[in-house]
Amino acid sequence: MFRATIVENFPLRRHGLQGNYLIQVQIGQDVICRPGQFFKFDLTEQLDKEKLKIVEAKNDHSVLQIKNLSSSNDFMTRQPLLARPYSVGLCENTGKQTPITFLYKILGPGSKRLSDLNVGQTLTILGPLGGNSFYLPKKKKCALMVAGGVGLPPLLFLSRQLLLLSEGISSVHLFVGANTSDKLPLHADFAIGKNIKNVKGLPAIFQHLADPRMTIQISTDDGSEGHRGLATELLEQYLKKNDGEQESVIYTCGPWRMMARTAAIAGEHHLPCQVSLEEMMGCGIGACQGCATKIKSGNAKGWEYKLVCRDGPVFDANDVYWDKE
């Protein structure tokens, strides 16, 4: 558990009803995150703690300072109740104070509250969580990524790590899908002007997108940006053009149907595919058994429930039962 200080928190595009935001926090100590891992944000109204005047000593929860405790508890509510998981978009080990970047979208009271927080304010985050993350299989040189909406951050993190840290990676192709142009969780400069000249002006999470080994293709349902249709169609187009390329690996994170389609395409082309799943989570650390998902297994039944938080969130696409519902 960390007390995180907000370094940056701004909308990626100023216009648009359901804004995508970027938040960067510092937790005052070094932390190592892998692509696919996530943090849980306590987005409860600060009201309770402020009125209780419980001041937590930074990063040491065993020491508490308490002033003027009130015994009236009518103001104490938690709304929303549960902490919200957000995938790490960027976390690079700098040695001292690792800044961690997340992208999020306003979907309810929790994310709304997050967007209202100012630089310098603090919030409690728990992580990094997730036992299994994205990795580059041996002998694979080309990474194909299919991202849907807010499924993008872990793939941005992965693509950056592959480009900067993995030897032998020749290209990364990112296919991003969204309903409409203004719902794309990309920086405005990327979505509008295709040629980015001044990379330094961009948030670090997007800077590597200008790497010559990197390509981005965008799809929107209404055609307001890029290809009109689905991101999985872009993947299919790519694979048609580059048929028989066995050095590729596919990564996907986004809506269930998109991931299911991506997994099917990967199967048709006999390419390995890693997926990052999502389930409603209680604890996020493998205790409550809330985020169970059916995964193929070598046991007598042929399957078992695995926990998205502890055993995932990244699974091999072949092990997932895609035909739910």
Next chain:
Amino acid sequence: MSSQKVKKNVTEPVIARSAATKQSRSSVPYIKVSSIIPNIDLSVNLAGIKMKNPILTASGICGYGLEYLPYVDLTKLGAFTTKSITLEPRDGNPPPRLVETRAGLLNSIGLANVGLEKFIKEKLPQTARLKIPIFVNVAGKTIEEYKAVAEQLDAQPSIAALELNISCPNVACGGLEFGVEPKQAEKLVSEVRKVVKKHKLIVKLTPNVTDITELARAAVAGGADILSLINTLRGMAIDVETRRPILPRGVGGLSGPAIKPVAVYCVWRVYNEVAKANGIPIIGIGGIQFWPDALELILAGATAIALGTVMYVNPNAPVEILAGLEDYCRRHKVNRLADLIGMAESPRAV
């Protein structure tokens, strides 16, 4: 002489309190201040089980204890309750298993657990390393299954008590049929009591009954040493787009702050109508978020209190609640927290 001593104890905290305020302004850690004040005794005696403080985790919340270790120091708890253990391993219910509601959480986990054998072999030795009293929750389909599990667990010296789950709403045969019918409950408890010779026996009650005191009486008649209440309330959520209940079985168990008033009432009634006269301690459970919630349950009659859903939101809650309780005792000049058990005043109209 003795009156002088009492007087001294009363005045000292007042002086120390003003000192505390001054010192905390200059950001001196709270813990140092507390050493000036005579220590508040937070320990409680739960039917002979000595707990250093009244806070434990509710069953099913912290798994087998191991999961939370990287994040929270569970050794600070007064006791620890494991997830429900059944004779055979259980997969649990199909997803989705959780729905967040207004001020609450609906769950339908379905008693997913590793089974008795694996629990004793692999999990318990590690849970025992917490070095606090370990309570193991037991569930079953039949009286025989309850007895089989209880008998084997009774032989485990690292356990302090067994908690009979006769109140899980999330499986077809999860004990709830024993938990709503007083005669059935008494029979089950007395049968299990026969094989539980070394450890204390806790019976966990459901609020999903007309009169919880009847079930409490039945459990006590069956031989329960301790009562724990309440388990989750039955609830349901429907997806309005698909018009289908969200949880796989439709029904789920509601927990979280929404159920706290129900818990306070149930504890208050069971304490005053059953537990007090029989000398049976109560573990109060239900929607505790902050220290006043914990205190409400203690005042209503709970000797210990168990934290559930709050652990998901704030794993540090036990420490914060303890600090709040300690401060309350200091402000109200109570030397022993245990002195507050059942000290709620009578309602005005009684």
